[in-house]
Amino acid sequence: MRVPRGVLTEFVRLLFLCLSIFSLSNFAPAQSLDQAIADRVLGPQWKQMSRRAGMIFAGTVLAAPDPIVTTPTSATQADPAARSAAGPTPAVQLCFRVDEAIAGVEPGQVVTIHEWAGSWFMHPPMSKGQRFLLFLYPTSRLGLTSPVGGSLGQIALDATGKSIVERQVERPPAAVVRRSAASSPPVAPANQPAVTVVQLARAIRSARTED
Numbered sequence: 001m002r003v004p005r006g007v008l009t010e011f012v013r014l015l016f017l018c019l020s021i022f023s024l025s026n027f028a029p030a031q032s033l034d035q036a037i038a039d040r041v042l043g044p045q046w047k048q049m050s051r052r053a054g055m056i057f058a059g060t061v062l063a064a065p066d067p068i069v070t071t072p073t074s075a076t077q078a079d080p081a082a083r084s085a086a087g088p089t090p091a092v093q094l095c096f097r098v099d100e101a102i103a104g105v106e107p108g109q110v111v112t113i114h115e116w117a118g119s120w121f122m123h124p125p126m127s128k129g130q131r132f133l134l135f136l137y138p139t140s141r142l143g144l145t146s147p148v149g150g151s152l153g154q155i156a157l158d159a160t161g162k163s164i165v166e167r168q169v170e171r172p173p174a175a176v177v178r179r180s181a182a183s184s185p186p187v188a189p190a191n192q193p194a195v196t197v198v199q200l201a202r203a204i205r206s207a208r209t210e211d
Helices: 005-042 046-052 197-209
Strands: 055-063 091-103 110-116 131-136 154-156
Touching (some): 005 046, 005 197, 046 131, 046 197, 091 197
Antiparallel strands (some): 055 091, 091 110
């Protein structure tokens, strides 16, 4: 039996309508879960961090100053990667490959930033090969940037770069963090499901579009 074109068209329209309603009904719970995860992993200020950042991405460190030989006063002399980026302002240079672009960057982009030497010593060190989820301030008139909120804007990732290394204890004040290349990131609590960069990326993008 041949189905009239008008009936078929109406059927297709209703089918798409049902699928849209189903998708929307599942979107809200998923979005709430992502935001709850972001609140737990990134802290209660994660939405403000997301909006204040000029660049947000998960990436691999390609070059960074040596945390052992670099000191606040020698940051522009001790290591080839630690050079002044803005005339007399002492700054360190870091280079990243963007593995997961969230805001302000493109996938696969190589990002070189310059950070004021004093700010560099206010958050845990970064070493070549490490992976982080980074929230970086918009570049200043001097060409400088740094993680939003210091250590809060620098989240360690596992070796794959796809999951967060969650903290077991609250971080000590950044000013008293010992900068040791031998230090290892904390281990995620036992039986705790891994939090992925993709989950946090969804929450961050959503927060940046909220009024």
